[in-house]
Amino acid sequence: MRTLWSIFRDFIPLIAAFFIPPQIVGLGIALLIVGWMLYSQAKTRSLKTLTIINAAYFVIATIVTLFDPNTDILTYGQVTTYVILAVTTTLSLFVGELFTIQYAKETTPKAVWTHPLFTSINRRLTVIWSVSFTLSALFACLTQFAILSSVTGTVLTHIWMIPGLIANSVLPPRMQRQFAERMKAMQPQELNWSPAISDAPPAEPYHYDVIVVGSGIGGLTAAVELAALGSKVLVLEQHYLFGGACSTYTRKGGFKFEAGVESISGLGEQGPVNHLLKRHGLENAITWLKNTYEYRDGKQTKIIPNDYWKWRDQLIAEFPHERDGIEAMFTEIKACYDGMYSVFAPDRLCPRKPESMEEMTRFAEMYPEFLRWSASTWKDFLDGFVREPALRAQMSMLTGYVGDAGEETPAGTMIALMGYFLIGGFRPQGGGGELAMKLVEKLREYGGEALLSQLVQSIIVSDNQVQGVVTKKAVYYAPVVISNVDPRVTYEKLVGLDKLPLAYQEKVRRLEPSTSLLIWTAAIDCEFATNHLIHYSLPKPIHLASIDQRIEGIGIHSASALDSTLAPNGKATLHINMQTKAEASRFQAMTDVEYAAVKAEVDRVCLELLREIDPQAAESILFTEIATPRTVAHYMRTHEGSVYNSKRLEGEASPFPTFKAPIEGLYLVGAGVGYGPGIEAVVISGGDVASQLGAFFAERKRIQTA
Template sequence: MRVFLTVKLALLPFVVFWVLLAWNQPAWAVWSALAIALAGNLWRASRGELALLEVGGLVLFVLLAIANDVAPNWTMANALWLSFAALGLVSFASLAVGRPWTADYSRSAYADSAATPQFHLINMLMTGLWGVLFVVLGLCRWAGVSSWLTTAIVVAGALISIFGPRFAIRQALQRMRQSREGYHWPAPAFAATDGLDCDVAVIGAGIGGLTAAALLAEAGLKVKVFDHHVVPGGFCHSYLRKAHHDNKPVLYRFDAGPHDFSGVWPGGPVESVLRRLGVADRVQWKRVTHSYHLAGRRIDVPEDWRAYVRQLCEMFPASADGLVKLFDTIHAIFESMYATGHGRSGIPGMPATIEEMLAFPRKHPHAFRWMNRPFDELVAAHVSDPALIAMLNALTGYLGDGSEKLSCAQMVPIFGYYFKGGFYPVGGSGHLADVLADAITSRGGEVQLKSKVTRILVEQGRATGVALGNGRTIRAQAVVSNADLGRTFTELLAPDDLPAAFRARAQDIAPANPASRCISAWTSSRTSRPRPISTRRWASALPSCPSSIRQPRRRDTRR
């Protein structure tokens, strides 16, 4: 309604013009409208603003003033329909230049979302609608159609302008929600399990499979997890190696994968899930710090992210102002993303309802503006120094090999290592897997190792169990796969079990580039750190000194 009233005020010169024409006062109509239009444009100019509709109106009334002076009778006969035609022309011209005139008035009312593609699209549609209506009104006036019809057209346009944008936004958001899940299926009923081995069979005892199984068991379901390895955890497991040091036997514990966990802060995803399972107190976390070596520069990252920003500002003083604003924006996006995790174990995601989605731009303007845009664009909007940008991208190795175009939604969460810290579980990353496995078995579930799954069983379009490598068949009401994405859809499922289009997409999945690791043990002082290494890509070193907790002390990352 506010936008509609603002537009009506912008159309005041036209309203005065139409009223005076109806009173057979063409000269007064033209000059009064011209005076009001000129005053309005001067006021806009004093504020550094430009409204295409009002500029178009000013041009129209200047031309009509000239026409009235040259041919007053012709002007009197044609001015009314020409005014509507001119409004239609302004509408289509604004569309042609990509600046719909309705946006000039709705931008202040929807400032939080004014920079989004959705805002632009809706205003393009509304401007196009009014362009058509203005042209139709002009034709009606030219043809002498009844004023009842033209009034009905104006009323219809007004109602669409008032209620149309919100309806369009709701429809766009609904389509957005639906597009996030291209394939829909009914949730299993989990009724009686007569003749079944379990409610849910989980393939893979990686962290994803263990977490899913533990939460399902917590919900009261009978769960069985199957993995072909000898220990749980997938890449998140630890292994031991025996050696001798100073003629004494030493047992080294190495991690197969994760060593720097985020989401451990109170309310974070990892902490919330562990607390939900009642095992948060069984994992002790130690802070991991970072040291970067980039292009001959070295910086030890402090635990306070604001102190880190100050360090970067000292290193790159010419970019200091932009750098501070950039980190403030990233922090705001980070907090907004995780604000959506309230009530669902700290796990961020799309707001649960359309109403919450409508409120999101107002509550979280930075996140709404940037989340789906490339992270490079956000950085470029604030800083341009290549060395600084390389420093800001120091943790991209956590997400890929650097060839990907990462969005803000992908990059911002890893800045949680600065905002909230990265942590290491005392006893190794495998301890986290052991705790989750215990959470499953303590709730009546099973974790069966050395049990390779060879096939997902499907009957009438539903997963009904798994076949194991030893010939056993496990019947279940649902199957959760934590196996490799490509193998799940191209090897564990038969070709006829998937829609053809989906299977084609699965077959096109390319594996990520491999990473090489060198694990060694040597005698060194507790304060020593790895020397910078020459590398053309991304590399990291994780030194740890022998101790009762085997805790990594500092993560060094190099490009």
């Protein structure tokens, strides 16, 4: 109806011309109104076809009236009105700017203008109005020339407005509902299956409702969520520690090191990690320590304030010529972040995204900032606000948390990472492994099982249905298997490509690994100089000759500087991370001598870098260890040693890989599906799979307790 009012507004000049005597005065007023409308529309770059045609008509009518005041050019006003409307609507179908879309844009958020449904609705409405106006114009002509009686003609002229009014009220919501139903039904046929959940938990030994392969946080999240619903769950971990990258291991002398996770987001009020903990009574089970950040660019060091708006003010002081852009950028990031997290709620771990056009419109009205950048890169986002390279580099320092794309990282991903500054990034006291262990304890409390040193060799598939898994020690059976292993490894090594449809076999082969790391860890006989997470953009790139690797930046931190429980009193642990290509096979092909040479060079380079940052620590090394992509591939079981699993395929008709596999009963969770890397993202992935399965177990529980 708001669109109808917008259209009616453009008729005001016609009404003025037809009803204000004398004719020249009415036309003059109409010209003034339409001139003002043209000016307003030109300023906002929203010129309307009807306004332009009206303007042309009134200019011609005014000129004719000035030359011959006795000419009653408005005698055919009714005919003129409908002819203008018929021509306008019909013409708009061919010139690319649909008649109704011009008005719908006034009442619909810009974020939905490019949605195909928005265009489709307005195309149908424009066709309907074009037919209605054309019929009205025809009967107006027949009435004007007395072919039809005045009464009959008037009725037949105006009655065609009724279909248009009905269509404008009924068609949009109906098409929106149909669109939502089609989107739900668009799932590829091979994924259109339901899990074979039994009527009761299996009682036989080695039989389960759900088996989770790998104890990464995504897998543990799904396991805990499902066990809470009464399902019989088994988690199998190949390592001697639970948690995958979120584990903490001990070395000689009592030094504790993190396997990978250094900072955890999603602990704000709307954060999914916060929701996970609260849903299972774990909100007070872990002491969270807030990280702080330090950015080094050559010799300059910037401590990032532990307050988002103070960081803005610090950047303004550092780059005063970018003041307006910085202020606008920080405001935009906060608005985008709020929009992103508005779809989370305590009753679920995965976001509830708008499904219908109505919901999308409401979301866009409330959070236009987020939708504005949702399909952009971080470079696009920064381009909208700032230019200074040093400023952009500081704003992009966390891109390494999710890959090696730098400013080409998706803007949505970076907006989520800004949560480390808006809300905070945290580490559990005692190490990241504390989070994994609390989830394992809760799983066991719910009746689930979790076993270590259980390397899953294969997932049993028969007649395209999961049957269970085979380990070195036993065979376990379940109609549902959730793989927390890298998607390519899952399909190639655990399932076998021959079990997949041919199209999927090709997709799996095309999956590429994400980035990997060279990780240098050290125990030092003194406290480290700072407890900040340091992002160091090197003044001069380092060349690792043994692997022909160019290093332009490093991440360095001492977890024990923030958490004293991780090292003996007066001593410290240290990590230096260098991004490198995921080429585990290259390292695996090296001889022992060649591999030792790589480690020796990394050790030497990291020691030199440490001397720049903390000379005392560099002279107090007790021992060091080096991990390469080969190490990552072994312990994390990823393709080529990628730290964030295989990357999803781009440019596909449907995303791949997805949570659901083309094998009945097989699901995937983790960094390689759904929401990307990071603890918060994999919690969402585990929550998403649990929500898909949860309805089946909740129904079983309801029947059993009825």
